[in-house]
Amino acid sequence: MSNNQNDQKDPKILVFSTEKISDPAIDLAGLLKLHYPATAYTINVPCSSGIKPRWIMHAFEKGFDGVFIAADGTDCPYSIECTTKTGELVSKVHGMMKEKNITPARLKMAAICSVCAEPFVKHMKTFHSELSAMASN
C-alpha cells in the first residue's frame, strides 16, 4: 500500500480498459453520471490479453493499491480465446505478486462489455471497499 495516510483511506486503482470494448462502457458510466471512486484511473490498451505483466507490477511498485483489468471477454474483436488468454495473464501476474509479497487479491479481472456501465461501477465500488478493508487489516 502507498505510504500516504490519505491514500490508505482512499485506495488508488489503476484500470486497464480496452479501446473498443470496456472503455466505451466506462465512458457510458460517466455519461449516465453513475459515480464510482474518483481514485480509479484508466489507461486503455488495444486488448486485455496484450497487457504486459511488468506494467501491472510497475503500478504496484509505484503505489497503486489495486489493478483492475476491464477485460474484453467474449466480445473481444481479436479472438474468441481472449478470456482464456487474459485469465492466463492474470494467473501469471498473481504468481509474480506472491513472489513480491503483494496480496494477489489486489489484482482483479472482469469482463466488461461495451455497454456494461453499471457492472463496471459496481466492480469499482466493491474493489475499492475490498482494498480499503485490506489496508485496515
Place this chain on the structure above:
Amino acid sequence: MKQKIGVYICQCGSNISDYVDVDKVLDSVKDLEGVSLVKITMFSCSDSTQNEMVDDIKNEDLDGLVVASCSPKLHLPTFRNVAIRGGLNPYNYVQVNIREQGSWAHSDNPKKATEKAIQLVKAGIERTKYSNALEKTVIPSEKAVAVIGAGIAGMKAAIELADMGLSVYLIEKDFFVGGRITQWEDLCTVEELASDTVTRLYDEVKSKDNLTLFLGATAENMSGSVGNFKLTINIRPRYIKSDFNKDKIEELTGKCKTLTPNEFDFGLTKRKIVFKTYPGALPDIPVVDIKNAGDDINIINEFKDHLDLDRKDESITVDIGSVILATGSDPYTPKVGELGYKEIDNVVTFQEFKRIIELSPNGKLKYNGKDIKSVGYIYCVGSCQAEGNMYCSRFCCTCAISTSLSINKRFEKIRFYHVYKHIRTYGKQEVLYDQAGRQGDIFFKFDEDEEPVVSMVDGEGTITFNDLLTDGEEISVSPDLIVLVTGMVPRDDYKRVAEVFKAPIGRDKFFNEAHPKLRPVETVIDGIMIAGASQGPKSISESTKSALSAASKADALLHKGEIELEPTLAMIDTSLCEGSGLCIQACPFNAITMIDAGGKKLAQVEKSACKGCGWCLAVCPHDAIELAGYTNNEMEGMIESLITV
C-alpha cells in the same frame, strides 16, 4: 523525448468546468518538464480553437500536443487532423478524457474530479513526451473482392461491387443460389415471390463479366492481409457435364429409385439422388448426390457419357483485397421435447410450416394427410430467452402474422391463435398486426416467466398458458397444427468460417461489427466486412441495405489500388529476442515468423498481418516486443504520473 508540448484544457461549455476546476488543472501542469504552452479553451473542437492550435503548433514550434477534453472516441480524428495541419505527426498527439471519465463520472465530488483531472492530464503529457512519430504504411492492393454466400445479401453485394468495376468472386457452399429465402415463397411486406427475387438477382449475377460465381464451393484458407489476401477455395463436383443433355438427365432422374430425406423441406419430403432443391432452383442444372446413391449407382453408370463422374474436388486460389461475409443464418431448431417438438405429431417450426404451405395442394392446407383448419403460433421460440439466445430475431413476428394473412387468401378459412410473449411488428409492419386482428385472429399474451406448455390432452396437441390479456386466466387451445415461431441462429459452420477469415464472433455467436453505429459493416479485421443475417437477425430489406453498405466500404477501401495501414504494430527488439517462439503461438493472426539471422533464431513481425492486439507482448519472457504507441516508456510513464501527487 518531446520538449515543447502544447496542452489545451477544454471546458466543453460547462460540461467539464462545472465540476473540474480547470484553472487549478492549468496551474498544476504548466510548469511540468516538456510543457511549453497551456491554454484553457471553451470548446476545443470549435473551428476557431482548432485554427488557434494549428497556429500555436507553427508559431511556437510545438513538438507534441495534448487536448484534455472528451472521450477519444469522439474527437481523436479531429485533433489528429489539427496536428497534421500544424505540421505535427498525428501520433504525437494524445487525447485525455476528463469529461466522461472525469467531470461527469465524478460530478458528485468536484474536488475529487479536479484531482483526478490533474493526474490524467499529467499522464497524457508523459505519454506525449515518449510518443514517437509513426507513419501509416501504404501498400498496393488488389481490386478484387470475395463475397462468401450467394443468398440475397451476397448476390446484392456482388452485383454492386461488379458495377463499381471491381473483380468479384461469389462463393456459395450450396449448388444453388438464393440461400434461405428460397424456402419461402411469398415475401412480406411486398406482394412478391421469393423465387422471382432470386431469379432477378441471379440473372444480374450472370450478366456481369467481372463476377465469377462458384457453387458447391467453400473458402478453405486465407493468408495475407488487407489489400492482398490469398483465398483458397474448394469446389466440389456437381457430376453433371457443363454441356449436359437435359432430356438424358431427366431420363436418369426418372430411373433413379433411391430416396433420401430432402434437407430443403426439413425432411418433410424425400428427394432422389439426382435433384434440384426445388423446381425453380438456379442454376437450372441438377446435382448428383453420389454419396447417397446406393443401388442407383448402376443406373448412374449407365448414363456416364452425360455425367462427369471422374471429376474430383478442385482447389483454386484467388487474389483479393477484401472479403464480405454474407453467410446468412439458420433457423433455430428446438430441442426434442421443447414445447412438444418431435414428441407431439402436430408440432412444427415456423420454417417447416412455410414448406408445408408450399407442399400443400391448391385450396387445402394439409399436414401428414390431415386438413388443417386451425393453427396455433407460439412466439419467441429460440429468441428472447432468459438464458441462451437472448436476442430478438426481429423478422419472426412480422413473418408469422403476414403468413396468417396470406394463407387465408390461398386456402379455405383458417383460424389462427397467436400465443405471444411480445409482438414486434415495428414500423409499417404494424399494419399487418392490425389486419390480422380484423381478419379474426385471436391473440393471447403470456408472461415471459411463465412459458406455455404443449401437451397431449384428450388425444390432441394442446397449448396451455395463462393469458395476461384476461387477467391471467388459464386458457387451453388445441389447434390442428402447433407452429413454434422460431428465430434465427448463426449458420452451423460459423466457427469454421470465422476461423478461415479470423472474423470476430459476438456474444450471440453471429459475426461482430467493429462498432454498431460508426462501423456497422466492418469488423476489426481490416478488409473483412459483414453483411446480412451473418451479423445478426435481419429482414431481407435490412440484409440488402447492409450488403450495399458493405460493398461500398469494400470499394472505398480498394478502388484507389493502394491502402493505408494503422501503425500500431508489434516491434521486435532483436537485441533482446532469444527466439522462444511464444509470440508465434500467442499471435491470433499468424503475423510472426521465426527467421534465422546468422545462426540466431529471431522473431519477425509481418507488418501487413499484424493487427496491433499486443498478445505477443504479454508472453515474451525477454520483454523483447513493444507495441508502437504503447511502449514501456509511454505506459510506465503514464502509470507513474497517475500515482505521483
